[in-house]
Amino acid sequence: MKPLQNRRAVITGAGSGIGAAIAYAYAEAGAKLVLCDRDSDRLAIVANHCRDRGILVIECVADVGSREGAQAGVDACVDALGGIDILVNNAGMLTQASCVDLTQEMWDEMLRVDLTSVFVASQRALPHMLEQQWGRIINIASQLGIKGGAQLTHYAAAKAGVIGFTKSLALEVSKDNVLVNCVAPGPVETPLVEGISQEWKAAKAKELPLGRFGKVEEVAPIAVLLASEPGGNLFVGQTLNPNSGDVMP
Numbered sequence: 001m002k003p004l005q006n007r008r009a010v011i012t013g014a015g016s017g018i019g020a021a022i023a024y025a026y027a028e029a030g031a032k033l034v035l036c037d038r039d040s041d042r043l044a045i046v047a048n049h050c051r052d053r054g055i056l057v058i059e060c061v062a063d064v065g066s067r068e069g070a071q072a073g074v075d076a077c078v079d080a081l082g083g084i085d086i087l088v089n090n091a092g093m094l095t096q097a098s099c100v101d102l103t104q105e106m107w108d109e110m111l112r113v114d115l116t117s118v119f120v121a122s123q124r125a126l127p128h129m130l131e132q133q134w135g136r137i138i139n140i141a142s143q144l145g146i147k148g149g150a151q152l153t154h155y156a157a158a159k160a161g162v163i164g165f166t167k168s169l170a171l172e173v174s175k176d177n178v179l180v181n182c183v184a185p186g187p188v189e190t191p192l193v194e195g196i197s198q199e200w201k202a203a204k205a206k207e208l209p210l211g212r213f214g215k216v217e218e219v220a221p222i223a224v225l226l227a228s229e230p231g232g233n234l235f236v237g238q239t240l241n242p243n244s245g246d247v248m249p
């Protein structure tokens with residue numbers, strides 16, 4: 001039997017990068033998928049590749065920056081599949097500005113997309129998971145939520161918030177067999193970091209003990225482990241750190 005056979009999973013930000021890799025890994029693992037993204041074209045490509053692996057996939061085009069959009073994936077899963085087992089809060093954005101130049105709009109958008117959406121989607125999923133006494137919530141944070149990042153106060157604050165939210169929710173619901181954890185990657189080659197210059201990225205890669213950025217297929221298996229039994233059963237409120245050795249908490 002495959003590790004996530006017939007589990008009903010929602011993955012946000014599944015149209016690209018880490019979210020797409022998690023979608024492929026979950027498809028291989030036998031899950032039924034609700035894939036969410038605001039980019040319908042990219043989402044359709046990822047969804048079709050998952051269908052090629054013989055599993056049921058529902059596409060949900062939504063912007064998690066709004067309350068309705070953050071709830072949409074969970075609602076689609078419950079409506080179509082009768083419930084939800086796994087929620088992967090992965091959708092995220094990255095902009096850069098020094099704190100003095102950061103506008104209120106940039107701050108608010110970052111907090112809405114990278115933090116508030118995690119709360120809203122989790123809150124929507126929880127009644128179903130508590131009722132069935134089984135659930136897994138996996139939040140994609142960032143090592144910058146631990147170490148901070150210049151020009152990234154808003155991003156680092158949102159991701160630190162995700163880590164604190166994860167620990168606190170884990171304390172509330174683990175006795176009901178709803179396990180909440182997060183993954184805090186270091187730099188990973190995805191479109192998210194495409195805007196950063198090659199020179200900067202080369203210098204950053206040299207600093208890393210591993211000497212290179214991560215690849216999405218090196219992060220996705222962690223989301224499979226956390227959702228699977230028995231391998232994921234003892235992780236409660238943890239932050240897993242696939243970061244090329246950049247942060248050793």
Ligand SMILES: NC(=O)C1=CN([C@@H]2O[C@H](COP(=O)(O)OP(=O)(O)OC[C@H]3O[C@@H](n4cnc5c(N)ncnc54)[C@H](O)[C@@H]3O)[C@@H](O)[C@H]2O)C=CC1
Binds near residue numbers: 013018186
């Ligand atoms: N790439 C990296 O170096 C790292 C990424 N992360 C986190 O991993 C997660 C995924 O990032 P990547 O795969 O790198 O980025 P990506 O840019 O490749 O993919 C992000 C996906 O999320 C979607 N998305 C963004 N905002 C959305 C919104 N408001 N509503 C719905 N969908 C939205 C995008 O359309 C895109 O398909 C993010 O939470 C990011 O903060 C964490 C650490 C390092």
Ligand SMILES: CC(C)c1ccc(C(=O)O)c(O)c1O
Binds near residue numbers: 185193204
């Ligand atoms: C700016 C660099 C490439 C970068 C971007 C994002 C993250 C993260 O989200 O964790 C990093 O750790 C980075 O070093």
